[in-house]
Amino acid sequence: MNILTLQDVAYSYEGSKKKVFEHLSYEFEEGKIYAIVGRSGAGKTTLLSLLSGLDSPTEGSILFKDKDIRRIDRYQYRSKYVGIIFQSFNLLPHLTAVENVILSMDVSGMKYKNKKEKAMELLGKVGLSEDEARRRVLKLSGGQQQRVAIARTLSYEPEVILADEPTGNLDKETEDEIMGIFHTLAQEGKCIIIVTHSQEVAQQADEVKKLSCK
Numbered sequence: 001m002n003i004l005t006l007q008d009v010a011y012s013y014e015g016s017k018k019k020v021f022e023h024l025s026y027e028f029e030e031g032k033i034y035a036i037v038g039r040s041g042a043g044k045t046t047l048l049s050l051l052s053g054l055d056s057p058t059e060g061s062i063l064f065k066d067k068d069i070r071r072i073d074r075y076q077y078r079s080k081y082v083g084i085i086f087q088s089f090n091l092l093p094h095l096t097a098v099e100n101v102i103l104s105m106d107v108s109g110m111k112y113k114n115k116k117e118k119a120m121e122l123l124g125k126v127g128l129s130e131d132e133a134r135r136r137v138l139k140l141s142g143g144q145q146q147r148v149a150i151a152r153t154l155s156y157e158p159e160v161i162l163a164d165e166p167t168g169n170l171d172k173e174t175e176d177e178i179m180g181i182f183h184t185l186a187q188e189g190k191c192i193i194i195v196t197h198s199q200e201v202a203q204q205a206d207e208v209k210k211l212s213c214k
């Protein structure tokens with residue numbers, strides 16, 4: 001079954017007559033990795049913001065499991081169904097990695113018996129050591145922060161994970177490790193949608209969607 005479906009979607013920013021894109025009809029299934037590619041300015045980040053429910057299409061609709069996301073409670077959609085990993089991570093630098101994950105559990109209302117244990121487990125899953133998990137985020141490397149951002153998203157168990165250039169500033173080996181995490185998550189049934197400029201990342205995806213500049 002499609003988890004997300006775009007039906008003839010077009011978008012233009014408020015006050016602008018120019019459409020960033022139009023006539024997008026895409027289908028996304030669970031258990032697969034998708035790469036969104038295209039030149040700078042083609043509308044990749046804009047598309048992620050529509051898929052995450054931050055903004056609505058100007059024309060057409062987006063369905064989550066056959067239901068128009070406009071008809072799903074926005075808070076519910078964004079805190080339970082889709083997880084978004086921004087390029088800037090949006091982590092709180094003065095909190096530790098574990099605290100960042102716990103905070104996100106609290107915000108989304110997840111009720112784990114032992115939040116700290118669960119947070120440590122998730123951070124372990126994305127390859128952080130216990131010592132790193134207890135360290136303030138500002139003292140972690142870019143690749144480690146990227147892992148914290150993924151663990152934080154996993155903490156509310158979304159079915160779809162959207163990531164804007166998750167391997168943007170990482171070396172090839174770290175990029176492969178992060179992609180390994182995404183492959184495991186796809187095998188667990190999650191739908192992963194990655195915006196990327198990296199050919200290697202695109203090659204590892206099950207499907208590539210290319211946006212062209214208008």
Ligand SMILES: Nc1ncnc2c1ncn2[C@@H]1O[C@H](COP(=O)(O)OP(=O)(O)OP(=O)(O)O)[C@@H](O)[C@H]1O
Nearest residue numbers: 013014016020038039040041042043044045046047
């Ligand atoms: N808030 C905004 N208001 C008006 N126009 C915007 C806004 N944000 C982005 N745009 C424009 O929309 C187009 C698509 O931008 P977007 O950020 O989606 O591109 P992108 O494909 O993610 O590019 P990049 O690879 O550089 O990140 C660009 O022409 C951009 O200038």
Ligand SMILES: [Mg+2]
Nearest residue numbers: 044045046164
């Ligand atoms: Mg972008």
